[in-house]
Amino acid sequence: MLDHSNDAQALTEQTTSLVREWLATADTIKPSTAATLLAGVLSEEGGLDFTVGFVDGVIRPEDPQIAAENFRSLARNTPGFLPWYLRAAVKTGSAASRVAPALVVPAAQKVLREMVGHLIVDSTDAKLGPAIDKIKRTGRKLNVNLLGEAVLGPREAAKRLAGTKRLLERDDVDYVSIKVSSTVAPHSPWAYAEAVDHVIDQLLPLYQYAASHRGRKFINLDMEEYRDLDMTIEVFTRLLDRPELLGLEAGIVLQAYLPDAMRAMQHLQEWSAARRARGGAAIKVRLVKGANLPMERVEAAVHGWPLAVVGSKQEADTNYKRVLNWAMTSERMNNVHIGVAGHNLFDVAHAWLLAGERGVREIPGALEFEMLLGMAEAQAEAVSRTVGQLLLYTPVVHPDEFDVAISYLIRRLEEGASQDNFM
Structure with a gap:
């Protein structure tokens, strides 16, 4: 019976070496703004929960009152990964939601599109x-x-x-x-x-x-x-x-x-x-x-x-x-x-x-x-x-x-x- 263990080990070592090479190359490539923003979503504690809650609670509901209420709740914990202009959009939309709930969804969509528009x-x-x-x-x-x-x-x-x-x-x-x-x-x-x-x-x-x-x-x-x-x-x-x-x-x-x-x-x-x-x-x-x-x-x-x-x-x-x-x-x-x-x-x-x-x-x-x-x-x-x-x-x-x-x-x-x- 042929012993393929040496071949398998060699392939494993070559695979690991190639991955290290790719990662080193990737470190020299400047990511896009959208990719950087997405990385912030995924790396910051609470970022994924905020994003899922944002999508599920603000974008999905058809009733603007419900979307506005959810928006105000989320805005109290706006994560730091958002750039200043998106944090401002969240705060503005939250403030306006009490008097004009219909403004919530457009503001929310702007934030979401900035975050995931490249996907x-x-x-x-x-x-x-x-x-x-x-x-x-x-x-x-x-x-x-x-x-x-x-x-x-x-x-x-x-x-x-x-x-x-x-x-x-x-x-x-x-x-x-x-x-x-x-x-x-x-x-x-x-x-x-x-x-x-x-x-x-x-x-x-x-x-x-x-x-x-x-x-x-x-x-x-x-x-x-x-x-x-x-x-x-x-x-x-x-x-x-x-x-x-x-x-x-x-x-x-x-x-x-x-x-x-x-x-x-x-x-x-x-x-x-x-x-x-x-x-x-x-x-x-x-x-x-x-x-x-x-x-x-x-x-x-x-x-x-x-x-x-x-x-x-x-x-x-x-x-x-x-x-x-x-x-x-x-x-x-x-x-x-x-x-x-x-x-x-x-x-x-x-x-x-x-x-x-x-x-x-x-x-x-x-x-x-x-x-x-x-x-x-x-x-x-x-x-x-x-x-x-x-x-x-x-x-x-x-x-x-x-x-x-x-x-x-x-x-x-x-x-x-x-x-x-x-x-």
Whole structure:
């Protein structure tokens, strides 16, 4: 039996060395004002609680009286990380809230946009184009995701699908993400086959547009909770098995905090290999840790169910590396390209070095590194100097619907502040 322990130890040492190099480089890069502000939010004691309370208690309520009352309460403990002009906006809004509650939300939105505006892009025509151009000038590519209300009925589902199609039709957008749960209203768990057929019918025109377009148009089928896993995979494979979509390269997300992640990757590999044998294009799997753990925990607790995902961050990290290790061979990556998504520099360095060791970096388009817009920007720049062009997950939302971005922002802030998170 071969002993791979020496190889593993060498890879570990190389990974650690590369991470140290990236961190040293990141220290020489001046962060943006917005990034500095966000770092203050996450590092100051009480900063995260203030921000979550601000978003949840002032931005979310529709009643201006309630928002004003919450604003006055928060303003008594305005944290020091805010620059003077934002502290002044908080104080002014708080003072005015007693006599003119309607002034509260505009003042609050100004503060919030200053804090998190670099994490989300304005989707209006006047702002989206310049924002995309600005990001692309940094050498980044974009994976554009349209945020919206929770889909509870066909009207919102149709609105989200139409909005995503409008994005994909733009000349400056070639990559979008959409979830199965964004295309149909909640379905009965006893009507699985009917729901799959419905989702395919809804998504098919989007995929047909991408396949018929002369330039590259890439659709990434995103995933949320565990219950969506099998449906997402079945929708994805059935769509791409259609004759008119055989030559379309498309992507799907796989979450490493799911115990089924390896099984799902092996299934996608087997299916893609058969599709490739018929003359089809490769697919891409965007490998992530999983962003919906709080929701999974809440649902399990409410129903008294066992937790459907792995029990700890260490298990998710281990599963992430396990899937990467299995997927990264020349034969497999000719069928399934990998998007290494995440901000843990040890995972990113491990993937980069493993790809070099396995000789898969040279396969065109087979390996891509992905991060979140606006998060750990100096580290992202340091990584890009080694691995090349990064793909940024870029959420967009209309300013009139800014409140729908709340759940995304809370996840980003909690992840960034978590002691388990590399950032």
